[in-house]
Amino acid sequence: MPRLCYCKSPASDEPLPMDYIGRGKFKCPECGLIEDLNEVIFRARLHYEEVEEEGEKYPQIRILEPFDDKRLVEFVYGEYTLKHSLEEDLNEMELWENHKLGIFYSAILYNWYRCSYEYNEWDLDLEIIKEIELTIENPSPPEGVF
Structure with a gap:
C-alpha cells in the first residue's frame, strides 16, 4: 500500500504514489509535497x-x-x-x-x-x-x- 498524494496530476484525477526518499520521508513526484512518517x-x-x-x-x-x-x-x-x-x-x-x-x-x-x-x-x-x-x-x- 504506497503512500498517495492527491495533488491532481495533469494526466489524471487519480492520486499519485509518493516516492520513499529516506529517513522516513515520502515525496510526491508531481507537487513535491513531503510527508514525514519517521x-x-x-x-x-x-x-x-x-x-x-x-x-x-x-x-x-x-x-x-x-x-x-x-x-x-x-x-x-x-x-x-x-x-x-x-x-x-x-x-x-x-x-x-x-x-x-x-x-x-x-x-x-x-x-x-x-x-x-x-x-x-x-x-x-x-x-x-x-x-x-x-x-x-x-x-x-x-x-x-x-
Missing part, C-alpha cells in the same frame, strides 16, 4: 532463512540483533514485544515466497489497527518500503538512505 517506520536487519524441523524445510524471517531501533524491544503489548509481533506478522505475510535468502536491512512501515472491539485486540499492518542486502563487503546500510 515515527511509524522501523529499521531492522531481517534474516530470510530456511529452517529444518522434523525433516522438513520451511522459510522463516527473523529480526537480528543489534537492534538499531530500541522500540522493537521496549514496546510491549500484552505479553509480547513489538519485535515478536513484527516477526510473527512478517512470516504470516509470506514475503519469503519469492525472496532471496540472506540478511537485508529493511525499512518497515507499520500501522496498528483494532481487529476486535469486543475483545480489544489489535493487529499490525506492515509494508517493507525499502531494503538492501547486507554482505561481507557491505555489512551496513548506506548513510541516510533509510
